Amino acid sequence: MTAVALPYRGRFAPSPTGHLHAGSLSTAIGSYLEARCRGGEWLLRIEDIDPPREVAGAATGILHTLEQLGFEWDGAVLYQHTRLDAYQTALKQLQQQGLAYGCGCSRSEIAAYGIRGLEGWVYPNLCRDGLAAGKTARAWRMRVPAGEYRFYDRLRGWQQQNVAAEIGDFVLRRADGLFAYQLAVVVDDAAQGITDVVRGADLLDSTARQIVLQQALQVPTPSYCHLPLLVNQAGEKLSKQTLAPPLDLTQPAQTLRQGLQRLGLFPPLECQQISELWQWARIHWQLSNVNAACQVIDRTP
Template identity: 45%
Template sequence: MSAYVGRFAPTPSGPLHLGSLLAAVVSWLDARGQQGRWHLRIDDIDRPRVAAGASDAILRALDCHGLGWDGPVRYQSRRGQAYQEAAERLYGAGHLFACTCSRQQVLATGRIGWEGPVYPGTCRTGPPHSRDTHALRLRVRQRYWEIEDRALGPVAFDLQALGGDFVVRRADGLFAYQLVTVVDDLALGVTDVVRGIDLLGSVPRQMHLYQALEQTPPRYLHHPVVVARDHRKLAKSHGAAPVRCRDAVPALARILTAIGVPDLDPEMTGSGSGTVTMLLEHALRHWHPARLPVDPIATAALQHRG
């Protein structure tokens, strides 16, 4: 077994759709293509977003598409103590500060970055507002970051333009995505994070957390995402249809074609006697990140025909 450790971490706000299935396939291929481990984590930390039965539906969909995982399924909702301990460590080392600013107060400053409002540093030296609750923000000490993305090549980031000091625990006590992802990836020993390009802006925030925790960050590979006709990312919140196990072979074949897997025989794509095992074995023989398309993948390229 190689040192490669990957993971797929869906949010159970609904069943898998073509976009999330594509993300799972790319992640699985990259791990199995390097004889690595592939873990499944259910990112259910944000309980208001969790849909009843969604976790079980995700597991069934992955299974019927041949995407088996290693070890037990992890659930973020069960790891609150680990997040609390990480936050206490960061706070004790001076990396976090209490922030009583509301979103409206941050927006009122009028500073808008690439991904939304830029935090102006209001509470860095102590909260000026009187509130019963407060968030915890990471004190950004390094503005510029660079990575060598395994699909995109060199990518540079300006963390100030991305929003500056960022929240790691919300005012309602819920730990934020950036912190829980880093803590959980460290616990799994993840060496390679493979995910959609819509999460590219998370890289410098998470690298800053790795640095603050005195840990080595993983390698990154960001792949294209599936977009709908309105050019928005395909998502459950926009009514994306769930994948169906009875359509596993043709759906998987269309995804493999869309991500650049060559030489798919018609006998493997649903018109003959193909199986998901045959498709994935073929994909593993041809998998390489360099074959991933540069542009987003339109849903039209994934529609069933015939």
């Protein structure tokens, strides 16, 4: 029997750690146009599960910025802080399956026994077979199967990663009790019926971990596309940490035009209004026109 394709459903999921900048605008534009040009829905999720990193008022500011730039999302905004019970349920499922285990290691212990991987130290499996005498569980980790995980990126082609060797048993709930991004995003993508994830290339290395979790929780794996990063003159990803300036909302049409140009869209000068720019962009958007390489920009938003 031929599988029936589900209606396209995409999302944009910023964290309220500061203002939107040129990099986050590129991700928003790319995910939005992919959804609209494929006749799909575009959902908005605020990933606010890390209170120590959040900035007061940032979530409201993100919504205001998107509205000023003409984005229109489907349905109510989903806030991750309302979803803690769902993450706990998923963690309990993994625990019952023997796929999640308690870890009592400190950072210094992991550094002393681990090897360097894609994102810091690869966990050296010190607690994989049980806690040592006198240890208590500080965090919960995913028991990662051995072997390569492969997935197709619609912009970059086939990707593969040996999660066990390059990342190790990754954290599901942190020592401070907060749920990890990897678990939350998988649970929410499944709950919202997300079929296609279009996001920044900084999350490319997270995809295989999310596939590990999707398979363990027996939820669908979306299609993935990772858009090019915008970096500063030093080669650093635009972010709050690298002092990326906020988007200029005094000239929203010009700001949107710049965002479109970074994704290979060059609207004619006759398009002066936000609505005209979006109308033109929907007609001319093609993912194949996007350059996957990093783009260096100056401090102008």
